[in-house]
Amino acid sequence: MDTISKVKLDPDEILVSFDVVSLYTNVPVKESIQVCADLLFNKHKIGLPVDKETFIELAMIASCDVIMLTPEGYYRQVDGLAMGSPCAPLLANGWLSKYDNQIKDNAKIFVRYMDDIMRDIKRIAYDNKLKEINNLHDKLSFTGEKECEGKLPFLDAKMLNNEGVLSSTWFCKPSDTGLIMNFHALAPMKYKRAVVIGFVHRIFRACSNWNNFHESIERAKTILLKNQYPPRFSDSIIQDTITKLVLKENKCKDDDKLDADPFLLFVQYRGKCSEKYASEIKKTGVQVKIIFTLRKLKTVTPSLKPPIEKALTLRSKVVYQFTCSRCEACYVGATSRHLQTRHIKRKYGVVYKHLARCGVNGHESDMDILCATQKGEVHLFTLEALIIRQVKPQINVRDEFKSRELIIKF
Numbered sequence: 341m342d343t344i345s346k347v348k349l350d351p352d353e354i355l356v357s358f359d360v361v362s363l364y365t366n367v368p369v370k371e372s373i374q375v376c377a378d379l380l381f382n383k384h385k386i387g388l389p390v391d392k393e394t395f396i397e398l399a400m401i402a403s404c405d406v407i408m409l410t411p412e413g414y415y416r417q418v419d420g421l422a423m424g425s426p427c428a429p430l431l432a433n434g435w436l437s438k439y440d441n442q443i444k445d446n447a448k449i450f451v452r453y454m455d456d457i458m459r460d461i462k463r464i465a466y467d468n469k470l471k472e473i474n475n476l477h478d479k480l481s482f483t484g485e486k487e488c489e490g491k492l493p494f495l496d497a498k499m500l501n502n503e504g505v506l507s508s509t510w511f512c513k514p515s516d517t518g519l520i521m522n523f524h525a526l527a528p529m530k531y532k533r534a535v536v537i538g539f540v541h542r543i544f545r546a547c548s549n550w551n552n553f554h555e556s557i558e559r560a561k562t563i564l565l566k567n568q569y570p571p572r573f574s575d576s577i578i579q580d581t582i583t584k585l586v587l588k589e590n591k592c593k594d595d596d597k598l599d600a601d602p603f604l605l606f607v608q609y610r611g612k613c614s615e616k617y618a619s620e621i622k623k624t625g626v627q628v629k630i631i632f633t634l635r636k637l638k639t640v641t642p643s644l645k646p647p648i649e650k651a652l653t654l655r656s657k658v659v660y661q662f663t664c665s666r667c668e669a670c671y672v673g674a675t676s677r678h679l680q681t682r683h684i685k686r687k688y689g690v691v692y693k694h695l696a697r698c699g700v701n702g703h704e705s706d707m708d709i710l711c712a713t714q715k716g717e718v719h720l721f722t723l724e725a726l727i728i729r730q731v732k733p734q735i736n737v738r739d740e741f742k743s744r745e746l747i748i749k750f
Contacts, residue, residue: 345548347449349504353460355492358443358473360455361481363432365420368479372421372435373399379434402427407654411646414654429454439476449506451494458494497546508548510556523568528609528632536564536574540581602629609634653679653704658712659724661731662691665706666698671735672710674724676717679707694735 349355360366373396381392390398403425406417421428433454444450447459461469470484485492492499498511512518521527521535539560547553557578564574605621607614609632618630656678662671671691695702710727713719728736 344449344499344506344508347460347506349448349460349501349506350462351504352462352464353448353504354463354466355449355487355499355501355506356459356461356466357485357492357494358457358459358470358482359485360436360457361483363436363455364423364428366479366481367421367428367432367435369403369419369421369431370400372431373403375438376431376434379437399427399431403431409654414651439473439480442476443473453495456495458492458499495546496542506548507552508546509552510543510546510559512559518563518566520563520567523570523573526609526611527634528615531632531634532569532573533577536569536577537581539564540578540585544582544585602627604629604631606631606633608632652707652709655679655709655712657714657720659710659720659727661708661710661733662702662735663706663708664694664698664700664735665703666700669694669734670731672724672728672731672733673736674720676720679709690735690737 376399377392377396380395381388388395403421406422406425408415408417408422421432436452436455440450440452443452443457444459447461450459451457466484466486470482473482474480487499487501490501492501493511493513496511497508500507500509521532523532525532540557543553543556543560547556561571561574561578565571603626605628607617607630614632618632621628621630657676658679659672659674660679662673664670671694691702711723713723
């Protein structure tokens with residue numbers, strides 16, 4: 341935001357913001373993939389792990405024909421990007437960047453963060469510009485907002501126009517309740533330090549001068565005080581953070597001084613005993629990094645959403661049992677993919693060979709889900725090993741059975 345102080349607007353110019361309506365769901369997926377592929381491979385001529393055609397094919401697999409489960413059943417998303425897709429922000433941002441020059445044209449100041457855009461424009465040209473950018477693409481629809489009394493909110497900042505002289509300060513929406521992590525909450529102290537540090541960083545980025553920065557910090561202190569953060573705790577952290585930001589010091593934390601990639605050990609936080617445990621682990625010199633996790637209230641309360649039963653073949657992260665319909669021999673396996681991908685549609689492997697010998701076809705009714713987990717592959721394959729040990733399935737080959745053997749050493 342420090343660059344806006346260098347911009348001087350004419351008396352007939354104002355600040356405006358444009359916002360894209362429902363960007364993700366309106367993005368033309370195939371077109372956005374092609375745009376992003378051109379941006380990526382035109383910029384990086386060498387050193388990419390795949391060629392352009394392979395990149396496009398992989399992006400199509402990841403983003404097209406997404407299956408969604410709803411209380412009314414399964415739906416296929418024929419176009420647009422899924423909100424939870426990891427590649428959705430990149431594809432949406434890349435596609436929208438194609439129109440940056442047309443949206444900006446002769447603006448003195450132009451900022452775009454995803455679907456939020458700010459620029460200056462002549463007051464009489466605003467309506468025509470909004471109409472123009474709404475005709476850029478049939479999937480693009482913009483709403484606009486003009487500054488009011490020299491003020492325009494934009495992301496975490498409030499832009500100020502004082503007779504052509506621009507500045508910015510920290511902005512909170514009127515709907516903001518000011519509720520943050522309470523100082524007396526059962527959480528590691530470093531989480532509470534991070535709350536204070538986060539305030540300083542956000543304010544530092546949003547403010548263009550020290551007067552606005554000071555006023556915003558005072559507002560943040562009031563919020564911290566209302567959430568029971570004692571000034572003797574927050575004031576010193578604020579001062580240290582400001583000093584580091586101004587001096588641009590990037591001191592590494594003690595946890596980041598390990599010589600090699602550490603083993604991550606996740607421990608549910610239970611108070612001072614957890615911090616003492618982490619301290620004792622650190623004293624041993626073992627390359628372990630303790631990650632404290634918190635158990636939120638929603639994990640012990642029932643969901644307000646009605647349960648949705650998934651089709652068996654679309655279940656993932658499960659341990660399953662397949663039983664041959666002819667000889668009743670069984671196979672136990674685990675998969676983090678859809679079950680139909682693992683065996684129903686698979687044309688190789690021990691199950692496929694067994695079915696060929698018996699002269700029968702595999703069917704969904706031959707499958708049973710034994711258990712499921714959301715804790716990752718290590719937990720999934722541990723469950724698989726325990727169940728194989730118990731069931732002793734006939735179709736599992738000897739070598740595969742040994743590779744899944746669970747050994748606990750004391």
